[in-house]
Amino acid sequence: MPAAFSLVGPLDAWLRHRSLTWEMTKRDVLGRYRGANFGLLWSLISPFFMLLIYTLAFGYLLKARWPGTSGNMADFAMLLSIGLIVHGFFAECLNRAPMLIVANANLVKRIVFPLQVLPWTMVLSALFHALANSLVYVVLNLALRGEMVPTLPLLPLVLLPLLIAALGVGWLLAALSVFLRDIAQVTGVLATAMLFLSSAIVPVETLPESYQWVFRLNPLTFIIDQAREVAFWGRMPDWNGLVAFAAGALVFAYLSYAVFQKLRRGFADVL
Secondary structure (H helix, E strand, O other), rough: HHHHHHOOOOHHHOOOHHHHHHHHHHHHHHOOOOOOHHHHHHHHHHHHHHHHHHHHHHHHOOOOOOOOOOOOHHHHHHHHHHHHHHHHHHHHHHHHHHHHHHHHHHHHHOOOOOHHHHHHHHHHHHHHHHHHHHHHHHHHHHHHHHOOOOOOOHHHHHHHHHHHHHHHHHHHHHHHHHHHHHHHHHHHHHHHHHHOOOOOOOOHHHOOOOHHHHHHHHHHHHHHHHHHHHHHHOOOOOOHHHHHHHHHHHHHHHHHHHHHHHHHHHHHHOO
C-alpha cells in the first residue's frame, strides 16, 4: 500500500521516529528562548501580558462583559484567557505551517530524513505553549476568583480534536507552500480573522442572528465554547459535538497527509 494512503502513516512520528520527534520538539521550544535572560519563563510571562492587554482593551476601555457572569472584570478576563489559549495554539500552527519545508530545504536533500514528522514537532511545540498558557490561567483564576472547577482536567480532551486538525493544516500547507509561496502571506491575515470572527472575544449569542452564522462557521468557536464549559463553567462538554469534530478532523488530517506524501516527490526539484 502506498505510504500516502497507509492508515498508520500519519502516526509514523510515534511508531518509527519517536526519539527524533521528541528531540526536534525540545529543540524547537528551547530554541525560541535561546539567549533570553528569562529563558522558558517567557512562555509564562508572554501570555500574562497578552491577556492584560486584551483585558484592558476589551474589558476596561470597551466595557465588554460576558452574559451569565457577575459582570466583573475577573470573569471577563478568565473567559477571554481561554479563548486566547485555543486561538493561540491553532494560530501558531497556521502561521508556521507554510515554512515547515521551505525553511528546512537542507533536510529535503536528505533522502532518509522523515519530513512527515515536521508538522508533529510544530504541533507539539504549540501544545507546550498552550499548556503554559493554561497554567497561567489556573494561577490567575485561583488568584482572582478563588476557584478551580472539577471539570478542568477534561480540557486536554476538548483540545484533542483541534490538535488533529492542526496536524492536517501542517501537512497540507507545508506541502502546498513549496509550490505556492504566497500562502505564507495569507495565513497571518487568516489567523487574525479567525480570532475576531470567533467566540474568543465576542459572545456569539449576543450578536444579531444574521451575523452569528459567520462566527459559528469558524471551527475555533466550537472548541473555544467547549473549553470554557470545562475550564470556567464547570460543566461537561458536548461529547457528541467533539466526536463529530474529531471525526472530521481525522478525515482532513489523512487527506492532508496523502497530499503531503504525493507532493513531497517534487520538493527537492523546487527547493
